[in-house]
Amino acid sequence: MTAPDPTAPATPELRCRILSIAERLFREIGYRKTTVADIAAALRMSPGNVYRFFPSKKALNESVAELLLGEIEAELARIVERRDLDVAERLRAFLSALHGMSAERFTVDRRMHEMVEVAITENWEVCRRYRTQINGLLRRLVVEGMETGEFAAGDPKVAADCIQLAIVRFCHPALIAQCDGEPGPGVDEMARFILDGLRPR
CATH class of the missing domain: 1.10.10.60 (Homeodomain-like)
Structure with missing residues (x-):
């Protein structure tokens, strides 16, 4: 070559x-x-x-992180768009995929986990954008669930914010690694708990 x-x-x-x-x-x-x-x-x-493509090593690092996060975001967006599942089923699949893909990409490989830890600690712009995108996808599901009556009426922004906070253990790379094997609810149990809180009384 x-x-x-x-x-x-x-x-x-x-x-x-x-x-x-x-x-x-x-x-x-x-x-x-x-x-x-x-x-x-x-x-x-x-x-x-x-x-010529990346003005600094940091810019290159952020672009690699963006590539990996973009793969997760694309799969989550695909789940949100599905019409063969009701909203509750999509939310459950969303949370399961978010956890599974985060664990696979950022905790199994210790060398890649190192980069992710730095990205989060330094609060790279790509991480902030990713969190915003995930929140937006969650809000879309909540809005749809409220419109169809699957979820109780309320403020979709507050609901999405609460869901995102509730699942941080299952998508934050450091917490996934730290909590591995520790007692506590799994992602499926957390999904059931969240859906119980969203459903009409």
Whole structure:
């Protein structure tokens, strides 16, 4: 493979390849140990080519995080859009998928977990956007449930905020790792508890 021409257009395909290699190296040698030079070497290009897409290592890190979070968000949006399930079933599937995908992507792999811990501790912008998106998807389900009568009438924003707070143990990477094996309700039990609170009296 020859090195890309530094004067060639910065294509979306090349950007995706850079992110894919960065994610792979984060998992193989660790988030902190991976340098832009390592990523460039794996792609057989100069670090300058990487910096054409990402002005700093932090920008590259945030883009990898955004890629991983975007995969979760896309699956949750797909669940929200389903019409073969009622709202309660979709909310249950939403919470189960959020927990399962968060655990799989951010806690099983300790090297990737390191990056996620830093992202949360430093409150990266991508994390703030992700939380906002998750809240918006929850609110859509709550609004629909109130409109169909599955859920009691109320303030959908407050309800979505409460659900998001109630499930933090099941989607926050550090808490998933810390609470693994600890006594307490599972995500299915929490989903039942939340749905009981949402249903009309």
